[in-house]
Amino acid sequence: MSHAQAVEEHPDATRRNEASRRAILTAAFDLVGEVGFTKLSIEAIAARAGVGKQTIYRWWPSKGVVLFDAFLVLSEDRASGDPALPDTGDLEADLKTVLRATVDELNDPRYEEPLRALNTEMVHNPELAATYAERLHEPMQELKRDRLRRAQQAGQLDADTDLDLAVEMLWGPLLNRWLQRTGPLTAEYADRVVETALRGLRPRA
Amino acid sequence: MSHAQAVEEHPDATRRNEASRRAILTAAFDLVGEVGFTKLSIEAIAARAGVGKQTIYRWWPSKGVVLFDAFLVLSEDRASGDPALPDTGDLEADLKTVLRATVDELNDPRYEEPLRALNTEMVHNPELAATYAERLHEPMQELKRDRLRRAQQAGQLDADTDLDLAVEMLWGPLLNRWLQRTGPLTAEYADRVVETALRGLRPRA
Incomplete structure (x- = not known):
């Protein structure tokens, strides 16, 4: 930094x-x-x-860059300083842990308004979107891809799966439901998304 | 109306x-x-x-309700007056047709700015979000669920699948990529999302 x-x-x-x-x-x-x-x-x-x-x-x-660093640092605090995704070898369990934590964060009033403010401003502000991509989105995306890549190498995901698509199949439904307020964000919902997405991403018989 | x-x-x-x-x-x-x-x-x-x-x-x-009616009428025009989702019996082909049309709409400069304006305003405006839910989201959601319900009854989707979850697995990644500008929205991307989501939603062996 x-x-x-x-x-x-x-x-x-x-x-x-x-x-x-x-x-x-x-x-x-x-x-x-x-x-x-x-x-x-x-x-x-x-x-x-x-x-x-x-x-x-x-x-x-x-101010945009200050804010992205703020999110990054506060997320690291929450994750006890280690931003890497958990890797117990059990991909489904690890992803449920992570998506349940995301649900908690999105439901936390302290996070909700700042996150909505940034997300909507970015939609109309390409410069802020580019800063977000560089400072926050890409580092997080890389951590997600890393975890999925190890699963792919272990034969738990289809070898042909594009890892960016896999990330979006897992996180997209949840973020979209949050932004559009189209349904409750619960741990159970996170679990169902992980289960359904993984069935689609596993090696084909 | x-x-x-x-x-x-x-x-x-x-x-x-x-x-x-x-x-x-x-x-x-x-x-x-x-x-x-x-x-x-x-x-x-x-x-x-x-x-x-x-x-x-x-x-x-x-003004919010005027706008939602405007989207509804213009979408109906685009779909030649019939807002129902296509049903040729081939679920994968039909969903690719619909998601490719969504990609075209989101990439159309005439639609893009109004849609971004509404989507971001709703995030901060619960009253507008409620109007959106009633006027535009629920009618569209019902059409999507109808098509998926027929597929479920024909044994093409798992009998236990929650249809709201299924809709979000199909449309969520695409809307999220569009709102966050995290990647290009192409017909090929729409196809991959449909293929991956359907693998996760089909009846379990």
Whole structure:
């Protein structure tokens, strides 16, 4: 991340920078849920975080990038610092664990509004969509593909399956139901999606 | 539809009303693509359609409902007046026909902006989402479930399959890719989604 280069070598300065960084990310995350993306400003983030505007601009080029880093860091916290998908060897069980966690996140009021704000803004803002793709979507997509690739190598998924398609068959129905509010998002629903998608993705007899 | 009750019995008046109704729906559809949902007004629709504001309020309670009727009517035009899903007996071929048509619609610049405007506004506007559910989503969902129910009765889908889940396994990945712009929407992609989803939805051996 670009801010790493700005961190000084002195341990106290590093700690101070890390504290400022977390305060900024938390402020950005909370504010976008309160006022939406359009009204979110670097000034307001700085005021809430108790830092100067220049501190933010030194580390991030735009409010969109601050926000994506905020999601990334808060997701890592939730996953105890390890963003990789679980791999117990049991693909179905692992995917149910992950999709149930996604359901919990999407149903968590703290996540819901910021995520809706970003998702809808991206639809009309190609620049923000490109930043999202680079900062958040691609790293997450790569983790998902990695887990599915190992399953494919173990013969648990059809050898011809396109891994991007597989990811979308698993996560697409859930995200779509969430965005369009067309039904309740429950652990049971996550399980059914995993079971149905995997039946379609397994090696053909 | 509520406006039907307002249509007078005289043939000339009926024709005039029908012409006004189509002008209003076309104006609403074009305008939302140009200015977005927030800035769309009944005044602007009336001006573009060449009718009085009261004509619109007589037939529709809000701009959201005008818009949903516009989508419904324009989709019916596209489908030559019959909104039912094709049923040749070959489920896979029929679904590919329908999803390829959806891809064409989502890639059509005339549809793209209005659809994005509505989809994102609904995310933050529960009242509009409820109107959408009643006016557009549920009627379409019912047509999709009908087609899948006939396939289920013919033994082409697993008897235990929940039909709402089946609809989401087929349409969810495509809508999600479109909204998030995470990949190209092509006829080939539509075909792969249908093939993969159906493998997961067919009767279990």
